[in-house]
Amino acid sequence: MPSAIKSGKSGSRGEPEKTRAAILKAALEEFSYEGVAGARTDEIARRAGVNKALLYYYFKDKEGLYAAALEQVFSGLRERVMAVLERTDLPPREKLLLYVRTHFDYIASAPVYPRLVQREFMRSAGRALSPAASKVMERHGKPLYNRLEKLMNEGIASGDFRRVDPIHTVTSIIGTIVFYFISMPAQQLMHAGDPSSPERIAQRRAAVLDFICAAILTPAARDACKP
Amino acid sequence: MPSAIKSGKSGSRGEPEKTRAAILKAALEEFSYEGVAGARTDEIARRAGVNKALLYYYFKDKEGLYAAALEQVFSGLRERVMAVLERTDLPPREKLLLYVRTHFDYIASAPVYPRLVQREFMRSAGRALSPAASKVMERHGKPLYNRLEKLMNEGIASGDFRRVDPIHTVTSIIGTIVFYFISMPAQQLMHAGDPSSPERIAQRRAAVLDFICAAILTPAARDACKP
DNA sequence: GGCATTTAATTAACTGGTTATTTAATTATC
DNA sequence: GATAATTAAATAACCAGTTAATTAAATGCC
Incomplete structure (x- = not known):
């Protein structure tokens, strides 16, 4: 199996672009419903299916x-x-x-x-x-x-x-x-x-x-x- | 001095209706700017010029x-x-x-x-x-x-x-x-x-x-x- | 072409400050 | 002196942001 959809667990796997995009999409939803103050970073991470620390890795802060x-x-x-x-x-x-x-x-x-x-x-x-x-x-x-x-x-x-x-x-x-x-x-x-x-x-x-x-x-x- | 505007410190002084109204007015402002999640109870109390616990006394919770x-x-x-x-x-x-x-x-x-x-x-x-x-x-x-x-x-x-x-x-x-x-x-x-x-x-x-x-x-x- | 080293992506668990809510005491008024 | 209004201070959730460790790919080197 060369490239294709590989779904490992952690580390430097699958396209980081996709991760970034997933976070942004989840954030968009969450912010639009609850506002900046109301949105929960935990929830954004959960919806994006990534670890919360990645939000801070890709985008400095909330x-x-x-x-x-x-x-x-x-x-x-x-x-x-x-x-x-x-x-x-x-x-x-x-x-x-x-x-x-x-x-x-x-x-x-x-x-x-x-x-x-x-x-x-x-x-x-x-x-x-x-x-x-x-x-x-x-x-x-x-x-x-x-x-x-x-x-x-x-x-x-x-x-x-x-x-x-x-x-x-x-x-x-x-x-x-x-x-x-x-x-x-x-x-x-x-x-x-x-x-x-x-x-x-x-x-x-x-x-x-x-x-x-x-x-x-x-x-x-x-x-x-x-x- | 019978009624009039008395500004004591605490206790059961001036019309409670006014206190209630003051809290509501402050809350209105604060909520409209920041949303429910963004509004701070401390700030509402401060603006209303009352102790924070009064918010809970008059209105159960946030x-x-x-x-x-x-x-x-x-x-x-x-x-x-x-x-x-x-x-x-x-x-x-x-x-x-x-x-x-x-x-x-x-x-x-x-x-x-x-x-x-x-x-x-x-x-x-x-x-x-x-x-x-x-x-x-x-x-x-x-x-x-x-x-x-x-x-x-x-x-x-x-x-x-x-x-x-x-x-x-x-x-x-x-x-x-x-x-x-x-x-x-x-x-x-x-x-x-x-x-x-x-x-x-x-x-x-x-x-x-x-x-x-x-x-x-x-x-x-x-x-x-x-x- | 195999090994060591660096770098990027990811995670689980923790920390520290903020903030909603309670409590128990205090003051006025009737 | 009971009751309603008010307070200062304590508590308890919550939650943004960190840390240090882990994994996987990329890079260089012989």
């Missing part, structure tokens, strides 16, 4: 692990969404729609993400915010926000969009995309069935697009949209 | 204190919003607008609230949700949601509202109202100045109303709205 988790989520989002926002071949209306779909689909691909992000958004309002968080926001959040504001202005200029306040409108758009996912337990309680089922997600996706289109597009632009 | 905080926030919201939603003298369009204003203003009156609620919404998605939370949601969240859905249906029937999906639309509305407040640190980073200043809040309020009106009202109903 906060480092948290920073890595944040970074992963944000960089993934930024990469995908930016690819859309930087296109020059789309008129504002199309670009907005594609953006919404892309953002929505990214979140839907791992509903753990928006909770992690939201937690960070809420941490320390009014107080100083964690260095890890501001770095991530600076690197990934800001460019995104700026591009979206630019898109708003372009759409207004072209007559595709109503004369809205660009800044607040961006906030409302993101809120609409995200809110369903960060309040799933409430959804679950309110309406029977699993809010994370593919059918429900598809329904939500359509509703989000409809809501945002109606809110932003001018009647003229809207007519040229769905039919 | 979780009990948390439940009480949740209850207070939710019951306040429900009381105000329900008063609007149960009115029979308003057509759907007016009722929707008044609801949005009322919900927004309640939150704006204490930006600590939505963070507390959001934290709870995110806790344990997929897992079993805390008994305290489901009790509160059952008692206060559900009636609210149901009334809002009813309002949607009435508005669609009357021709005030577009033919939207009532359930998802309610979610989008709440998301739009709430999102600004639960992502204030992000707002702060993105745009200079204090996002919680009265002027900014007023701007946000106008933007929320505009966004929701455009998203939901039919062109005819919208014309009869702002002018």
Whole structure:
């Protein structure tokens, strides 16, 4: 048996990349449910199926692990969404729609993400915010926000969009995309069935697009949209 | 000196109701910033200006204190919003607008609230949700949601509202109202100045109303709205 | 191509500080 | 003097981070 899946006990066996990734994934889940303070390193290690000391071997400490988790989520989002926002071949209306779909689909691909992000958004309002968080926001959040504001202005200029306040409108758009996912337990309680089922997600996706289109597009632009 | 503000050292002095309220207020703040796990009982006691043991005297334990905080926030919201939603003298369009204003203003009156609620919404998605939370949601969240859905249906029937999906639309509305407040640190980073200043809040309020009106009202109903 | 040596990956068990919770005494008020 | 409110100090869980040992692969050397 040459390479293949070897499952030894300890020492310098199987790909360390996989171990690292497993830890990160477990951390992502745990942090998203319980927050940094609530997450237990023991539990993260257990879920990742590794010894706790490895968390400290790969990521300096709990906060480092948290920073890595944040970074992963944000960089993934930024990469995908930016690819859309930087296109020059789309008129504002199309670009907005594609953006919404892309953002929505990214979140839907791992509903753990928006909770992690939201937690960070809420941490320390009014107080100083964690260095890890501001770095991530600076690197990934800001460019995104700026591009979206630019898109708003372009759409207004072209007559595709109503004369809205660009800044607040961006906030409302993101809120609409995200809110369903960060309040799933409430959804679950309110309406029977699993809010994370593919059918429900598809329904939500359509509703989000409809809501945002109606809110932003001018009647003229809207007519040229769905039919 | 009979009653008045006496500030003795210990024993059975001043109104216990005030002590209780002070603890609850401090807890509210602390929980909203740090979450249940992150909040420190020492800090809560310090902020309330009382001995830590009093937390346990009035509220059994940390979780009990948390439940009480949740209850207070939710019951306040429900009381105000329900008063609007149960009115029979308003057509759907007016009722929707008044609801949005009322919900927004309640939150704006204490930006600590939505963070507390959001934290709870995110806790344990997929897992079993805390008994305290489901009790509160059952008692206060559900009636609210149901009334809002009813309002949607009435508005669609009357021709005030577009033919939207009532359930998802309610979610989008709440998301739009709430999102600004639960992502204030992000707002702060993105745009200079204090996002919680009265002027900014007023701007946000106008933007929320505009966004929701455009998203939901039919062109005819919208014309009869702002002018 | 076999042996010694280094290096990377992993673990079980421990430590030390933090923090929720209790206890028992103390003070006021009726 | 009983009862309710309050405190200082003790206790007991808990949990992030460490340590020192162990294993496996990689590297060099003859």
